[in-house]
Amino acid sequence: MANGKLHALKMPAWVLRNVGTIQKPGETGWMFKPLPTCGPDDVIGKVIAVAYCTTDISTIDGAMGQRPENLTLGHECLIEIWEKGENVHAFEVGDKAIVPAAQKEMRTCRGLARWDYSNHIDGVFSQNVLVKNADDRLAHLPEKMKYEVGLAIGDVFTTGKTAVDRSMVKPGDTALVVGATRSVGLSTVACLRHGTEVDKIYGVGSSQAGTNLAKKWGADEIIDYNNGPVIQQVKKLTGNNGVDVLINTGAPAPEFAELFNEMLAPGGRARNVGYFNPQKGDTIPLTVTGTLYGMGDKTIGFDLLDGGAEVTQKNLTFVLQNRNKFNLADMFDIHYGPWHIPTMQGQMRKKDTNFIKTAAIIQEGDWDKLSDKLSKEEEQQR
């Protein structure tokens, strides 16, 4: 009985059944969901590549509390357009596109509404994805661009670029990037080195693969937090002067605050693009002396990546112009087939491994194969 055609009106999706905690992760699994329906400004995409993000892990662990029931996970994908609404003019059926992880504008002030996939609405780990206001949101994937590069531009690269853009880097500034050996931190290093006139870039990280790449892309020194307190190491490197720019892409909130207090020079700018988790006891304890009695000209900001079509297109151009200086594809461990999504989840949870970022490329017929496998399993359970 079971064959792909029976599932023409439903699609496999990797979902969050219930959120968990740091000690006990939430449950995830495959389920069939109805296909989305296309409005006049929207497109329906067939998912052709996905990347797994530590943000998905934080969501599973309940960082932002309860999410909608059986929420489809994932927010990093490329699509091939399958169906389009009558008001969509920039895209045709069959076009390949980058789906940025965030929208252009905060449409409501409630809970990170600019980040919608796998937060308020179903995410992208499914056969088909609905993209609302497609002309405003999507960017064309250049024909020769590797899928993983497009995936990076849709989220991690743009996250690093956003943090750098908001740091107002001045010629000769010294910068410290926390989490520099992971994907957002590496992107931050590349954007600082090739998009600003920064002088020294110091990074904090640990993996060997990430350290090598960070140095190749422009970091002067990587501080390994396993070799002693980060603050002591930064003090030594900067001759006690601290840094002008501090970008946190992954440390818990108290560590970010400590670096702001102790290591950000007067006039310095600090930005955070990491996902803080109150379940880990995250607080942001700024001190009076850390702000130089409230008069240190020090600023601090908390950012979500810029989103939408225009920003994505701009960042895509930046990546193409600098393709001889850094290759975003070097960050990725590639799988083939959507059935690897659970494996990728396991890889991202284990932080001690020596890989940086994981993605799955999905070829013609792969979603049908997965549908067949899942419906056979469903039948056996009946």
Ligand SMILES: [Zn+2]
């Ligand atoms: Zn992400």
